[in-house]
Amino acid sequence: MAKETIGIEALLHRAYAQYRVDKVTPAAVLGMPRFKPSGSLVGAMQALQLGTIIDNSGAAARMLGFQSMAAATPDDLLVVHDHVLALSAWLIEGAQGDEPQAWKRSEIAAQGWRVEDAASGLWLVRPGEEGAADAWSRLHDPFLTALVIEHARNGTRPDHGGPMPARRGRPDEAARAERAGIMLARAIYATWHAALGLLAVELDGVLLKHQVTGPTSPEAPWDSEATGNVLASQAGRSDLGRNSTPAKLLNRKANRRL
Template sequence: MAQKETIDIEALLVRAYRQYQVDRATPEKILGLVVPMLPSESNYMIVARHLAYGTSIDTSPAGANILGRATDAAAVPEDLFAVHDAVLALDDYFIERARDVCMVWDRETAARADVEIWQQDGEWFARAKRWGAGEPEPPARRLQQVSTSVIVILNARAGIRPTVDDLEIVDQRPIYRGARKEPVGYEPVYLISPEMIAVQRAEYQVWHCALALLAAQISELDTLTVTGPAAPLSPWDEKVIHTPNPLDVQDNRTLGEERPIERN
């Protein structure tokens, strides 16, 4: 019996989608079939799936086209089709935004926390299932749906990890109070808003959770032993980066004297 290759899940996904393009070598793609979208999908999700799986315009004779696609599919190792099936079976996640902090939900975690997740008019919402006697019904909280399979495929195809920018302060904005002409203090101006970076971090953690689930589900394939993910769970630096601004010297204030705001 041939010895199995040990490979990290991230490297395996890159091999499947970047090297072999397994998502374009499925029977549906070979025969030129169009898989209909679910009617409940939002426009965003439809566009995302088109970006993930790609579209092509067939101008060649049908027989030659099918033969060419079948030849490409024959070159794909069988284990990679199992990987693709597992990726497509991944459940979607949901991001709940709260200013510059995000919470990531999946249906299993929500159920354990007694939180219901539902869709209404193309939008997703969450709300606690129970509340105290005499208390008003808690308000519905809006969620952002994240297609887990799309994130996994897009990053694997490009050979990258989800982007997470640094929290960088580029200037200080004066704060005025009342009729005073002199500022009472300064607040930081960020290159990229903390709210946007919080979403980036949440999407990265969705990607990392998906890799961990895949590694557990397909740990032993016919020719491969899958490990990982070796990628760090939280690769970002919690420190705030300060970019000096020449105007700070003229205003007799330096970024070094400002205390960065602590953020979760």
């Protein structure tokens, strides 16, 4: 059977607006925190597995509801949700500067660096060589999984901060703060867009019934010269998956000096 060709934004909207796949988990149905199963959940699952007649109220009934929800959800959309959950590992270095860079936590660890959660926020620490001091760089957590789900469900895009105000003379503290806020919004938007591009590449090779194309949202809506899709000219490249890390996706025109 031929696959349905669908853009990544339309696919995510279907998953989170129509099927609400983020709710199709035992924890969500039972109203429990993730990764904290209780005795009632275990008992309900055992009863369902054994075919035991159980009361139609409480946790067990909600587990039956979960089974119905899961059965009605296309398998492809559950795979989509698994990939979106993995986006929670992304962090942005220098989000308020001219050259923001996105990293996965696994990439940071692979470089021999570390993430420090200090009172002042998250920091990327690069150990110094031969007794030199460590280099500390501020990190921003965009809560990318929640960001992608929110805008997928609502059919919207993140705010990119609008145009940069034109100013003359030396900027004062208020002007610097305004610029930093706009740069942060742009970095978050660029990371969101890069994430959609990466999802399109990853999902196109694993979904059974969908052929996924890249995002239609502009790559850098604040820049009239940078329009189109992150993966518009490369969606068919077989080697793209190896090179499409968040860091490399952001290191494009959308991430140039603004």
